[in-house]
Amino acid sequence: MNTRESFSPENTFEIAKEIAEQFGHSLILLKGPMGSGKTLFSKGFAAGLGIEQKVSSPTYTIMNEYRTDDHCLYHLDLYRINSLEEVIDTGLYEILESEIPCLVEWPERVEDLNKLPHLQVNFSLDLAKSPDYRKITWEWIGS
Numbered sequence: 001m002n003t004r005e006s007f008s009p010e011n012t013f014e015i016a017k018e019i020a021e022q023f024g025h026s027l028i029l030l031k032g033p034m035g036s037g038k039t040l041f042s043k044g045f046a047a048g049l050g051i052e053q054k055v056s057s058p059t060y061t062i063m064n065e066y067r068t069d070d071h072c073l074y075h076l077d078l079y080r081i082n083s084l085e086e087v088i089d090t091g092l093y094e095i096l097e098s099e100i101p102c103l104v105e106w107p108e109r110v111e112d113l114n115k116l117p118h119l120q121v122n123f124s125l126d127l128a129k130s131p132d133y134r135k136i137t138w139e140w141i142g143s
């Protein structure tokens, strides 16, 4: 398990950028409470892949796609999803077969997703330390 402490939004952005350089072709499940930095992490991750488009939260769109000449990235937010069928409808499983990186916020909503090999990234707050403190841990789960 890898651990980094973040003391600012910029810190989280930089940590995500570094992780993108190592795990650029995987399913990445982002777990943590509201406001813990999952979307901010996704912005840094996209930057790490060389994607310059503006990355925004897919809370309402469910899935956002980012493409450059060289790179592609999918970013999902399953907060509003209630079943595996709805995830299948997004086309996520086909995308994974093509080995395009997929960032998923709120993967807890669909238990089956957690059975796939993935990079699990956990975000936690510690308000006693600072409102801007986040602990970020990550580990590869599966084959």
Ligand SMILES: Nc1ncnc2c1ncn2[C@@H]1O[C@H](COP(=O)(O)OP(=O)(O)OP(=O)(O)O)[C@@H](O)[C@H]1O
Binding pocket: 006, 007, 008, 009, 010, 011, 012, 032, 033, 034, 035, 036, 037, 038, 039, 040, 041, 057, 105, 131, 132, 133, 134
């Ligand atoms: N160290 C930090 N890392 C990340 N975000 C931080 C940090 N300190 C403060 N913040 C603030 O916390 C908020 C994180 O918001 P973000 O949208 O990334 O969270 P989220 O986990 O995606 O939430 P949601 O579950 O609602 O989608 C931002 O407003 C950001 O400025």
Ligand SMILES: [Mg+2]
Binding pocket: 038, 039, 040, 057, 077, 105
């Ligand atoms: Mg978010």
